[in-house]
Amino acid sequence: METLSLLLLSYLLLLAPNPQISHATDFINSSQIFSYGDAISSSGGRFELGFFSLGSSVKRYYVGIWYKQISVQTIVWVANRNAPILNTSQVVLKLIPPGRLLLVHGTDTNVNNSTILWSTNTSRPVRNPIAQLLDSGNLVVRDAADENPENYLWQSFDYPTHTYLPDVKFGKNFVTGKEVYFTAWKNDDDPSSGDVTMHCDPAGYPQTIIRNSTAVTYRTGPWNGLRWSGTPALSRNPIYTYNLEMDKEKVWVAYHLLRNSVYIHLTLSPAGVLQSETWVEQSKTWANYITVPLDVCDSYGICGPNGLCSIDISPVCACFDKFLPKYEGPWDRTHWSEGCFRRTPLNCSDGSDGFLLYSGMKLPDTRNSWFNKTMTLQECQKVCLNNCSCTAYTHLNISTNPGTGCLLWFDDLIDTRTLSQNGQDIYIRMAASELPVSNGGSKGNRRRDILIGSLLSAFGLTLLGLGLILYIRKKKRKEKGEMSTQQDFELPLFDLSTISRATDNFSLNNKIGEGGFGPVYKGVLEDGMEIAVKRLSKSSTQGLDEFKNEVSYIAKLQHRNLVKLLGCCIQGEEMMLVYEYMTNKSLDAFIFDSTKGKLLDWSIRFNIINGIARGLLYLHQDSRLRIIHRDLKASNVLLDNDMNPKISDFGLARSVGGNEVGANTSHVVGTHGYMSPEYAVDGLFSVKSDVFSFGVLVLEIISGKRNRGFSHQDHYHNLLGHAWMLYKKERSMELPDDHLAVSCDASQVERSVHIGLLCVQQCADDRPNMSSVVMMLANENLLLPEAKEPGFFTERRIATSEYSSSTQGGSSVNEVSISLLDPR
Incomplete structure (x- = not known):
């Protein structure tokens, strides 16, 4: 009888529905059991939740989230990071009323009899809780009938580990004291909490700070309305946007992906490095996009108080102008931690202090700062001048022109550096005697004025004589x-x-x-x-x-x-x-030479294209001057020992000010084959003229053929027309140099041809700017618009004598412009 009962019980269990997780669902409810081998996927298939293992000698298991559609398993969140599982046989993930998610060791239905390895909390009880994995990568616990994010019982976005996913609100709630921050893994095989953390520090004015234990190792600089002050690479782009929200109750920052086809992986490493990578499907690898700290000048406070770090000088540390090293001996031995002090002390009492402007800066540490969102810059200066502890001021928000708001610093200025692009202005307080006359340096009390007047009278004749000598010398130099x-x-x-x-x-x-x-x-x-x-x-x-x-x-x-x-x-x-x-001289010596061209495989050529694009972006957008090169061509791109490209020959360059992007000239100079239609015909040059030249250069690099003088047996088009015809017939892979057949990445080549044709479109307004070009080259998942017909579609067959380096054309048939070929 007992044997019959056991058989009957076994039969009923076989008929009973399986409570384990179905792979098709994106949630766990309170009646399901989630054990080793089970997984749930987000509704769009972007993320997956399940068990994974780490360790080589001893396997340790964890519950985590990773990208589902990426072949290289990339973990973005770990539940039990500090409580690894050594035996998976009796470990389950359960959701229990009133809405808690538990990872327990033991299969007893009574949770009190099991060992809890990890659990969530809940703000209130609900009748029908579910744990759902969203397509953002956020694991949420909520009432099954309530999808309002404001009513979530718990969410993993509030407890990130080492990965900064899009839409994670990273910051602090001042009312509850709750802070969302990131903690690096201990090492690549151990996801437990390491010593390195990253916080959005709200002290003074918000900035992101990376710490190793309690020591600050890096900071981004304060938020300026567009990006963090010290991270110029985070400029506006078509891939993602950044946003900071701050009021009396909270401060947080988040970034949002504009294109779901792009995968961005932003992680904090055990070494304290914040690295942004994008997934490249063709090569099945993560490609580095942005890394901070970027160089030695990003090391926090390396030059000490009132020190200025510049990666372009050696040694990298110097004092601000009008400041001196606090201790000369140690400073000369590169011990900069004590920093610098003012050469002339401030004199707040008589109101004679003023300010010197420093441009192109990463703004100093703002933990000892004050801000006002509505003040003008003039009001900001006045407030700083009336406070004897105020040492510097600047605009709070530069997202508009002119900027708005006021940001003040007190006491020493810490962790300031120069930036090669997108640096900011800061006005530093100085004693009156350190200021130029135009900045109020001539203001002072009556006694000083009398003394200066006496000195001028006493040495008037001497100065007059010296002035006469200098004038004569200057005249002679001018004559020579x-x-x-x-x-x-x-x-x-x-x-x-x-x-x-x-x-x-x-x-x-x-x-x-x-x-x-x-x-x-x-x-x-x-x-x-x-x-x-x-x-x-x-x-x-x-x-x-x-x-x-x-x-x-x-x-x-x-x-x-x-x-x-x-x-x-x-x-x-x-x-x-x-x-x-430049060891390897110019680009044209390689791409147009049948022998040397074999030395440039596709990876080298693609690197050259990207380097030229970044150089042009710097000229157009990020340099202190807004530069239009006007003579970009293969012979004006030099190659260093590692085949890295460097744009040269600025003899024809022009700068435009403010928000201008171009100008007009009656004196057309440059090189035929690279000049845009609007410039060659009407004398209108702009940043889009350089974009056109870049597009020609891209097609030349790919094909190994010159645009000027190109010939084909089937038509009379130039290289642009030939590339356009192939593109329209979806035969762009016929364009590359024969030497590239083995080394080229077909999809990358086709994309580069497409980008080149976008740059040479007839209408300047249709051409992308260089920031978009750089983004298109870096992100292969970014959709490209259809290219329109290029400028100078068909080359005219005219006599060689018509080509000249005159003011009407600018170049000969062999592409020598009126500007000098740069040194090779």
Whole structure:
């Protein structure tokens, strides 16, 4: 009888419905059991929740969330990060009334008899709770009948681990004291809470801070309405938006994806590095997009109080202008922690202090700051001046022009650095004697005025004599054609004897090129540094203008994809520019040469395309000057030892101010084949003219053929027309250089052709700007618009004599513009 009962019980259990999780659902309810091997997926299939393991020698198991459609398992959240599972046989995830999610060891229906490894809390009881995985990656516990996010009982977005997912509200609630922050894993095989954390610090004015235990290691700078002050890479883009919300009750920041086709993985590493990656489906890898800290100047407070870090100088630390190192000896030995102090103490009592403007800065630590959202900059200055503890001020919000609001600093300025792009202005308080006259430096009390007047009277004749001598010398220099470069352009000066020795007295063996400017020589300085020297030809009249123009612009530009100007040599009638030497000379020497072209596989060419794009973006948007190059072409792109591209030759460049993007000229100069239609025909140049030139260059890099002089047996179109015809027939893979057949990534090549054609569209307004181009190149999941017909679709068959370097055309048939070919 007993045996019969057991058989009957077994039969009934087989007929009973299985309470385990179905793979098709996106939720767990209180009647289900979630055990090892089970998984739920979000409704859109973007994320998956289940068990995963880590460790090599001893396997440890966890419940977590990862991207479902990405082949490389990438964990974005871990439930039991500090309580690993060593044996999965009796571990289940349960949802129990009144709405708690538990990970327990033990199968007893009575939770009190099981070991709880991890659990959620609940704000109130509900009758029918469910735990649902949303397509945002958020695991929520809610009432099955209530989908209002405001009524969630619990959500994983409030307890992130090391991954910053889109729409996570990262910050602090001042009413409840609840803070949402990130904690790195201990190491790549151990997701337990490490020592590195990342907080949106609301003290003073909000900024993101990374700490190792209690020590600050990095901070983003304060929020400026567009991005964090010290992270220029987080500019507006078509992929995601950032937003900060702050009031008396809370402060939080979040970013939102604008395109679901893009996967962004933003993680805090055990080393304290915040890294943003995008998924590249073709290569099945995560590609690095943004990394902070970026360099040594991002190390928190490396230069001490009132110190200024600049990655472009060596050593990297200096004091603010009008400040001195606190301790000279340690400072000279690169011990900068004590920082700097004011050369002249402030004098708040008589109201004579003023302010000096510093531009291009990552703003200092704002934990000891004050802000007002409605003040004007003038009101901000007045408030700072009336508070003896106030040391600096700036705009609070720069999302509008002019900016709005007021941000004040008190006491020392900590963790300030220069930025090569998107830096901000800050006004630092100075004693009256440290200010130029235009900033109020001449204001003072009557006694000082009398003393200055007496000194001027006593030394009047001496000053007059010195002025006369200086005038005569200046006149002589002008007659000889010298420019006061050190004063006007702030560039190092090289002696003629130094350059002569470096180039072996301008030996023909060292000559590496020549253009409208004059010859170019390779040289080696006494310290072993290789240089390229542009020597202005005495017969070059336009070369003089070009020389002045190039020095004016490139001396103020610093970017890894721009050639670096080291200095000038101006002596008598000699005028020379000294550049860093580019080992591999210019791009045209490779892509248009059948032998050398084999050295450039697709990965190198794609890297060159990206580098040129980033260099142009810097010129158009992120440099202190807004620069339009006007002569971008293959011969003006130089290649360093690692084949990294550097844009050169700024002889024809022009700057535009404010929000301008272009201008008009009656003097058209440049190179046929690269000039946009509106510039070549009507003299209208803009940033979109450079975009057109970039598009031509992209198609040349891919095809290994020049746009100018291109021929095909089936038609008379130039390279742009040929690429357009192939694109319309969906045969773009016929365009690449034959050498690329083995190495090329087909989808990447087709996408690059598409981007090149977008850049050369007939109408300037249809062409993308360079920020969009950079984004298109970096994100292969980003949908591209259809390309329209390119400018100069068909090449005319005209006589060679019609091509000239005159003011009407600018170049010869061999693509030599009126500007100099840069040093190679």
